[in-house]
Amino acid sequence: MSNSAAAAVLTTADLTEAIRAVRTLLSKADIDRGEVDFEAVIRSPHVLAQVLHVLPDLRWWASADEEHGSSAAGDDPADCLPIRVFDWGRPLDRAEPFVAALGPDPAAVRWDLDAWPAVPEAGLEAISQKYAYLTLTVNSRDLYQDEPSQDHTIHVHARDRTSDQIARVHWLADQVGGRFSGRVELAPL
Template structure:
């Protein structure tokens, strides 16, 4: 079984669009969401697999728990209030804060998800390629559109819409939009929302 492990916002909120994403599952059961991610990863080319983690933290308890899992994570104060890891500030003084760790190990996923508690967060699996989708007329999907994102306690990739449930997104290239419903079908699901620009 592939280890689970993901992403959040940039301090400058500059959006660099590497892919487009479409939701395929929304559930209050985090275990169900993780099983869906596992099934998607099971059909992907996982060469160079990395996981990005992002979370918006409002409490000192969650901050301590997340930093215990991701001690080298970057962070910045919400709303342009100036505090950041780059300035070596104390994040507990600047709550709420955004925290990000790029290119982490898949084994960190479950500890991270336990640490975030009810905080809105994303985990993004970044890998080499999606498989061929012959029914959709598509060959192998390359790296710029080969991601899976799990949003926990949020409905959107930007973590702007808090929720009690969790959403799984598949990422594809815009010119290969047909791949998203094809991927959903491979794990017994269907797309449940629009294709949106991914913020990372």
């Protein structure tokens, strides 16, 4: 297992703006075999119903711990709220409906890309799938939903904090009218 450096490049209170920025960044990536991963804390029956409509076979466990309920045990998630969602390897088209279903609950949606292509005019070489990720945190400033907030943050993943890696972060931030804030979180891949 390896880690990446998830660099915050745009924070906004406008979820529509965040989704638009994600779409722009995805248009810069190779996504032919991409997939999406979800992590969330779901607190209300209403949000749970909306999320289950998007992902009927949702993988989750009770926030207290798995002994208090989980999808693996066949428990009813409505009886175990709040729950933590850890659902991986979904088709890309599930991302936006999942985000729309969240309401005020915090989440992280990570797009696992095939690559960040080379950008010769910016002096950037291609980055392989191993480090080609993009994460949108919704109603949270961090990747792990530990800092709930009223805004949403886009993180671009880099292999490390070397100048060539940070150059791509700056370039991608520029593509969406953001800027690299200097905030980086360690993200297990």
